[in-house]
Each structure stands twice: as C-alpha cells, then as structure tokens.
Amino acid sequence: MPQPTSELAAATTPIPVTSDPASEPVADDRHGDDGDGQGRGRKERRVRRLAGAGLLLLAALPALFGLVALLRDRDAPSPIGDYAVFALVVDAIGRHEVLLGPFSRFGWFHPGPMAAYLMAAPYRLLDGAPEALLVGAIVIGGISCVAAVGLVLRRAGLLAATSAVLVLCLTLRVLGVDFLTEAWNPYLPVLPLLAGVLLCWTAIRGDAWGLPLAVIPMSLALQSHVGFLAPVGGVGAVLALGLVVRAVRHRRGRSGRSATAPDGRPVGRPVRWIVATLAAVALAVLLWLPPIIQQLTRDPGNMTEILEYLRQGSTERSMSFTDALRAIGDEFGRLPAYVVGADVPAREYLPLLVPPAAIAVGLGSFLVALAVGARRRNEDVLWLGGLTVAVAAAGVAAIARLDGPPYSYITRWTVLVGILAWTTVALSLLPEVVAGLRRALGGSQRAARPVAVLATALAAVTTAVVLVTAVDTARAKLPGPDVTVLAQAVVGDLERLGLRTPADAPVVRVDFTTTTRDELMGTYMPGTGVVLQLAREDVDVQVSPFWVLPFGERYTDRAEDAGYIVTVAYSDGTSPPPEPWQRVLGVAGEFQVYGGIPPTG
Known part of the structure; x- marks a missing residue:
C-alpha cells in the first residue's frame, strides 16, 4: 500500500506547541536514519510552524486593521444609550464599588x-476617549479569533485551521464588519465564548491546561448577559462528560486493560488534571468574587433575584419550539446562503x-x-x-424561552x-479529500501535487476573504449623533454663570x-451620552430616580438637589419647549439642549 508523502502529511499534521521532543510529529522515515532524512524532517517542521504563524496572523488581521484605523482616525462618535451607561461603569472601576454586570429590563x-x-x-490608556470601548472590544475579539484558530491548528493541522479562518471571516461579514x-x-x-468552547474541546482531548483557561471566556460570557447561561451550561455538561470518560479510561489503564485513548494517545496523568481542576476552581472564585460579595452583603442579592426570575419562567413567551428549531436551523444555513448570494430578509426578529x-x-x-x-x-x-x-x-431552549419580542440580538x-x-x-x-486524492492517483508522489494545489487554493481564498474583511473593518463608520457638542454647550453655560469653581459647583440634573x-424612551439615548460627557468633565451630574436601574444610585440619589437643570430635546419641535428659566444652549443634528437655574422655593 502506498505510504503518504511528507508533503501530504504536512497538510493535516497538528502543529506542536511544546518544546518536548517526544511530542513532535514523527517525520517521514522512508529515508532511514541518514542525515538527509533528519534534515528534511526538521525543515518540514519549520515550514509547518511558519505556516501556522501565518494563519494566526491572518486570524488577527481584521482586528489589527480595525484597531489601527480607530487609533489613527480618532473620529468615533461619543457613546450613547447602553454604551454610554457601560462607559460610566468602566470609568468607575478603581474609584467606586463595581460588583455587578449591566442592568436588565427585568429589574435585576x-x-x-x-x-x-x-x-x-x-x-484609562485612551483617557476615556469615545473610541476607548471600541478599542477594548476589538482587542478582545482579535485575541479570541487568534485563540480559536490556534486551538484548531494545534489539534487538527493546517488545512483545518485555514478553514477555521475562512469560516470566521465569512461569519464576521455576515454579522457586519463593525x-x-x-x-x-x-x-x-x-x-470569547467561541474560544471557550474550543478550550473545553482541547481539554476533553487531553490538554489539561485548557480547563483553567476555559474559565476565563466562559465567565466573561455568563457575567455579561444571563442569556449565556444556556450555552455555558450545555458546553459545561459536555466537558464534564468528556472528563468522566477520560477518568474511566485512566482507571482502566491502571487495571491493565487499556492505557490509551482510541486514537492511540495516552489518557494522561491524574496529577496534572488535579492541578488543572484546582487552578480552574481558584480562577473561577477570583473572577466571580465581585458578584459573590454583592450576594453576601445585599438583601436580596442579585443572584437571588436572577434565580427567582428564571424559576418563574417567561411571562410573555413569543416563540414556539418549532420557531426555535427553525431559528437554530438558520445558523447552519447562514454561510451557504451568504456564499451563493441568496436573498436573506433583513429581520430584527x-x-x-x-x-x-x-x-x-x-x-x-x-x-x-459526524458520520x-x-x-x-x-x-x-x-x-x-x-x-x-x-x-x-x-x-x-433559550429561544423558546425568550421573554417578550424575539429580538435576534438577545441570542x-x-x-x-x-x-x-x-x-x-x-x-x-x-x-477524506486528501486521502481520496491519494487513492485516485495511485501513488504518493503523484498525489503530492494535487494536494498541494488544494491547500494552496484554500489558502488563497482564505487570504482574499481575510484581506477584504480587514479592509472593510478598517473602513467601517459607526453611526451616532455627536452629543459631545451638546455637553460642551452645557459646560460653556456653567462657566458663563460662574458655576464651575468647586465652591460654587451645583448638582446638574x-x-x-x-x-x-414614535420613540418609547424619548431622548434617553442621546441623553445618556450627555450625562457621560458631563461626568467626564467633572460635572456633578444626576438624573431622575426613574432611571436608577441603568444609572445606579450614585447618579440618582441627589437629583432633587439640582441647582442647574439640563433638558435634552429634539430640535424639530416634537419635544416640549424650554421652561421660562431655561434657554437653548446648543443644537447638534436632530437634538438640542436647554439649560438653566430652576427657581427656588
């Protein structure tokens, strides 16, 4: 039976990430132990490592292009809405107590x-600039993409990792270049959750270090939005099953029946798994310390309120089980539909x-x-x-349980x-494609060239898609009103009135x-941006206690003490006019601000 050539093996050989010589892929030994064969094996390993490094660079390229564009142009709009509220929370890190995640419309x-x-x-590095959150997000996303591709590269080789880069970039294009x-x-x-799933996968397959590392992205997902409980729980169940299977195989190995997995790799030493498990538990406790403190020091704790909400179940369920199945089926078909240019309706539900x-x-x-x-x-x-x-x-399960309108962003x-x-x-x-080519051509030497053509074609397509995605990411312009102009108008009026000195600075509501x-929340969206910018200007800013859930007590508990009141309104006459003691301070697009000192007594 013909043996595979070393060129053929290189396409599907996993990339070693350890310096342990025993873990290196075995080079083609058809040349015996002579120096020429050993030199060729070393050269092939170097080529594979260089190719692997190139793939990781490709995975990072969209994020790198986007990051450079953000830092070069510095023209991102000021955050508004939930982004502005999130920026206020980030700004409070190291200055005030921050124990919980973003607010939920359900009261927790x-x-x-x-x-x-x-x-x-x-x-902090960007001094709270409007693009600071965008930079943080793109760094987290870029690291996650590189980690995901690196894990596939480690376990499955160059061809599979190249495909992973292609799938990732096509998905980014489907989701939108921003x-x-x-x-x-x-x-x-x-x-990050994608990287977490693949870390669990590599842990199941024998890499104990994947266990504590998986805690990081899984914790980020679950802390950020309770909707991630479903995938984190599902992946955790499969991880537990996989580790039990490994433990059973290890026990069988100790009894002399089998010391290896079906693929021939050793099941693993229990000590490193014990260390990995302890490290995972310790890291989880550290990452979850803020919500644990909140739960233990508040009555009721936030976790108690979340559990009560989950126990009660959805009160406004809008999706049937069949609809949920169809929604998940859509995920299997998104990439084929995009590749062939099929018409997919633009729906937010x-x-x-x-x-x-x-x-x-x-x-x-x-x-x-799977078959x-x-x-x-x-x-x-x-x-x-x-x-x-x-x-x-x-x-x-998550979609079938959605409470309220089935917005696609929730899941x-x-x-x-x-x-x-x-x-x-x-x-x-x-x-299978590689093996089929080898069989069809009836000889390893004849098969090498078609396989090389396959690998080259896949790499070329992937590189093209990555470059287009990277350029589009760099060119993406984020929409949003320039509320900075409105906040500056307020600051200017405070200075005009002599209310910027510490001794005379009033509470500004x-x-x-x-x-x-047809706007349910009025001018809440631009108004949050004005609050953020005023806070960045060291104005003692407050909002109505009605908004205590998104803003917290720090921005609502002294609202009644306001010595200066700002009103964010539409500039087209659809909002109420200023109070007699207010005047229009500034206009930016479709929004304007009124400001003034309210009468006393």
Missing part, C-alpha cells in the same frame, strides 16, 4: 462586571428565514461529517460535533452553531424629555 442586573474590568485598561468593535453585552462575549436549501446544505454537511468521524473513530471530530450539538440545543451567540458546525466539517472531511415621535 446581569451576573458580573468582568467585561467592565477588562475594558478599564484601554479606557461586529468586532461591538462592546454591547449581548455581542462582546460571542467570540427571529427566525431569520434563511432559505431552506441553504439550511439543508449546512445541516447535511454537518451530519455527514465519517464515527466511522473513522475520530474523537476530535466527534467531541467537537458534540459541543456543537450542545450549543445548538442550548439555542433552541446573537447562536451564530457559534454555524462556526462550530463548519469547523467540524473541515476536521472530518478535509482528510439631566432630564430626558418626551416627544411626539
């Missing part, structure tokens, strides 16, 4: 503040209604990949497929179903007025 807060703590570094800069709590943890043919292609390819993996007893494929199924099942993490599914397809079927427009 998401579990923890880990995202705010991570964002504090770029926020997705990497999203600091919003339903979006920010999506790419689930399901997205991807064409059924695209769903059939995606789901069918995934099932074939081939089972036939080949390829546990890398089977466990990654199992994690994909777990995330998909979690998506069905944006379900996009991971498609990424994981197509990565599983690459892991399972690309080696910002009111969000109503409008005859």
